[in-house]
Amino acid sequence: MDVYALYGPSGTGKSSSALELAHKHKISAIIDDGLLIYKGRKVAGTSAKYERTTVQAVKRAIFFYKDHAQEVRKAIHEYEIERILLLGTSRKMVNRIADALELGPISKYIAIEDIRSSSEIKAALYTRRTAGKHVIPIPYIQVEQDFFRRLIARGKKFFSAKKEVIGETTIVQPDFGGGRVHVTEHVLRKLITLSCRDMQEVTNMTKIHVMLNDLPFVSLEVHLNVPRGTPLRQVAQEIHHRIYDAYVRHLNLELDTINITIGKLTMPDA
Known part of the structure; x- marks a missing residue:
């Protein structure tokens, strides 16, 4: 064998x-x-x-x-x-x-x-620590649901x-999992805004979307106020770096994708 x-x-x-x-x-x-x-x-x-x-x-x-x-x-x-x-x-x-x-x-x-x-x-x-979810690589119908006191859901x-x-998976929460630490979506978005609060170029961050299933993903729209001639790509890269670093430092999560859209741009006259 x-x-x-x-x-x-x-x-x-x-x-x-x-x-x-x-x-x-x-x-x-x-x-x-x-x-x-x-x-x-x-x-x-x-x-x-x-x-x-x-x-x-x-x-x-x-x-x-x-x-x-x-x-x-x-x-x-x-x-x-x-x-x-x-x-x-x-x-x-x-x-x-x-x-x-x-x-x-x-x-x-x-x-x-x-x-x-x-x-x-x-x-x-992160999902295991915060939600206590475990995966069993068998179909939902084969799981003895009475054994679990909490969520049993279809996987994928x-x-x-x-x-x-x-194949097919099923998601369960066993009794031996212990306590949970839940991070709300508000906090996940707040980490993003706080990471760039001292960037003078950033006047607002909106349409923030965070998805932490499978490959962690963040998308957002930023409003910028920069002098004429400022390389916008460099500003976006600095925002990207700050958001990525904040999630690693506070949540031990490496964001796979960070999509940044410049939704509003102001360039004051010199």
Whole structure:
């Protein structure tokens, strides 16, 4: 059996990336948080996200319970799986999973940083910290909703280059997630205006839109008052730099796109 492993810290987007990675490498099965997922469907196991405490969740994810490990080993044999992808928070964790399921040595290790950009990872971490949302790479209909005390929502479908559905995700909020820190949209916009408040060229910032799902995105319109001959591109670049730096400093988020429109321009007479 060919055993692949995708590893990285919790909340960095491993489950969201697993379906596309498996399709790329023609991997038919995925092990994620205690589940065996075969061709996009849950076929065995119990998700660690159903557990009530973090300790129980970790034990479930590494197949600490013998009956759980036996159930998944049996299904792997019955489905005659030849290529499988293991998900874990570290190389040590995926090695423990491989041992518990008696899969043999891992042939290829893939770090989350190898397949996702820094801005994507930080956006995923921000969503995990502020909303406590976890992704399970199985369809909505297969999730036992009674296990969750909060939100269960449909995630998204993943398509191949030929527009074929290769998998579907579901978003959940487990009981073991703990508290949340919510940053309102007003604060997200305020960070932008405050970042440029000491720029004499900027008289107003309007139509500010912030989207932090997937690739973090900001768009806004600025009103400028500059002397004749001022390079507008340089002013826009300074605004861009200040906004980007403010989000990194205060939220540890790298904005992937910052679209700036100059909506009003005043050039006073000399």
